[in-house]
Amino acid sequence: MFARFSFIAVLALLASGCANTSPTLGSKNISYGDTKAVETVTNEFGSTDLQMIAESMTRSLAQSGIMQGRPVVQVYDVKNKTSEYIDTREITTSIKTQLMKSGVARFASDNTAMQSQVDQLKLQNQSGLYKKATVAKTGNMVAAKYRLEGSISSIVKRSSDYKDVFYKFSLQLIDVESGLAEWMDEKEIRKTTER
């Protein structure tokens, strides 16, 4: 009898000893990393490049003084002139987010959001589904004072020993009425791989 109890107690102890006391589950080969770390896995366009470009452009634009009075800006897509696939919309989204957070600009519906905006206005005004007092009136959308557009290009050079990639990101703020470029900046990034 005593031996049986001892055996069960030992088994229970062993089982509790093996219990996972850490708030993790799964393979030890997978881990979460620092999203702000310098990423040098390959020398293609990467997260650090995207973050550095967005940060540099946002700070430069915010500090330029052109955004006095929180003007309305319309963001256009960044033209990708590199040979790589780059989701340039993510660059503009990051720039837009950071400018919004710094409180220096307001943003008009951009190309992709415009259709949804028009659809919603039509739905509210033409469907007869909504209370009159709550319907958003047409003709009150705020037009952009400036448009923000840019491009990214690259020069890639290879030799037997090196691969060198040079990225140049340019961004400009253009006054819609006058067509004048009121602010412009660029960010250059060089990444070299030694084989």
Add this chain to the structure above:
Amino acid sequence: MRFKIIAVAALALLAGCATPPPPEPGSAASKVVAMGPLKNIVVGAMRVARENGFMTVNVQLSNTLNSNKTFYYRFAWLGPEGFPVADEEVWKSMTMYGAQTSFIQAIAPTAKAVDFRLEIKTP
């Protein structure tokens, strides 16, 4: 006599092990947060200005080696209460040529920033 010698040696050792006094608040040194000892990179003069409401910092750095040196840095921006006023910045990599003196410039992400810290790490 022997005891005295041991006591003096122990005192000397203790003095050698004593941590240096913390940098004075507001000094340039108090703005630098080094992750481990800075190998061959010296942080020099810092200039702070406010342009169009945004804090701008310019920091002088020198490479004491005669060969190229890469290091990593980023700024943290603080409000009047000493708390961060923006998300963490992305770490940047910078390479300095042998014996070069250079500057890094940074602009605060928001006009609320009144103070900063330079985080720096040498590999």
